[in-house]
Each structure stands twice: as C-alpha cells, then as structure tokens.
Amino acid sequence: MRFLPLALSAAALAVALVPVAPAQAAALPAIQLVKIYYNSPGSPDNGANGSLNGEWAQIKNTTRKAVSLKGWTLRDKTRAADHVYTFGAFTLGAGKTVTVRTGKGKDTATTRYWGRSGGTFAYIWNQASDTAYVRNASGKLIDSCSYNSSRVESINCA
Numbered sequence: 001m002r003f004l005p006l007a008l009s010a011a012a013l014a015v016a017l018v019p020v021a022p023a024q025a026a027a028l029p030a031i032q033l034v035k036i037y038y039n040s041p042g043s044p045d046n047g048a049n050g051s052l053n054g055e056w057a058q059i060k061n062t063t064r065k066a067v068s069l070k071g072w073t074l075r076d077k078t079r080a081a082d083h084v085y086t087f088g089a090f091t092l093g094a095g096k097t098v099t100v101r102t103g104k105g106k107d108t109a110t111t112r113y114w115g116r117s118g119g120t121f122a123y124i125w126n127q128a129s130d131t132a133y134v135r136n137a138s139g140k141l142i143d144s145c146s147y148n149s150s151r152v153e154s155i156n157c158a
C-alpha cells in the first residue's frame, strides 16, 4: 500500500505528459528569433561599420505563408529609444530567414541594416547577457531570446 501514492502520481504524470508535445508545437512562434551573434569577430570590438555588422540577429518565418514585417520591431533589453529596429516595407517569405545587422548597409531580401554608427557605443547586443524581443506592428510580443554567457559568441534561440 505504501507504494500506491507513487504509482498514482506516476500514472498522473504519464497522463499529464501526453499533451505536452503537441502544445509545444502549436506554440512555435510564426516569426521566430533563431540566432543572435552578439560578439562581433575580433577583439576588442572597435566600433567600425564592419564590426557593427559582425553582430546580428536572425528572424525566421516558420509558417507556409509570406508575412509582412512592416512596422514590426526588434529590440534589446535596454529601454533606450534608439535600440529599437523597426522594419520598413518588408515581406519575409515562407520558411525564409532575415538577418538584421547592427551597422549601416544596403537592405536586401535577406539582410536588413539597423543603420547604427558612432563607435563602440553603437553595438546593440551585449557580450555577456541580453534579451532580444520581436514584436508585431501592434506591439504584441511574438518571440524573445535571452542569453547569458561571455564564453561563446552566439546563441541559437530556436
């Protein structure tokens, strides 16, 4: 009899575990942060445009339909107003990934540029810990990705 509660809880656990996989699958964000390369190659990071563009965040459209990201935002953990990247007219194709680089450059279908400059203070992604947030045009949080390690240069969010 003394093992009965354990048996019951194990059974309850088994039942409880069943729906977990489908629920997680359904929770996959339509637009997902997949990777942040937060420590630009080279040390120390010198703040030049090439170095700023060496840090980036990647966002993927996990759906089977193209999604307009116009008005969507990407930002870090700080509350600084200039740490918000807002997509202009841009459509991310089904299953496609876009890379948002911190520095200046010519926007393409696969790479967008935050357009920041000004040396070492222009970096967005902290080298030890930070959080990226993606919000839709209505300001609703769609996905976020946190990291906390200065031992590696990037984080796989997906």
Ligand SMILES: [Ca+2]
Residues within 6 Å of the ligand: 039, 040, 041, 042, 043, 044, 045
């Ligand atoms: Ca570096």
Ligand SMILES: [Ca+2]
Residues within 6 Å of the ligand: 076, 077, 078, 123, 124, 125, 126, 130
């Ligand atoms: Ca930051």
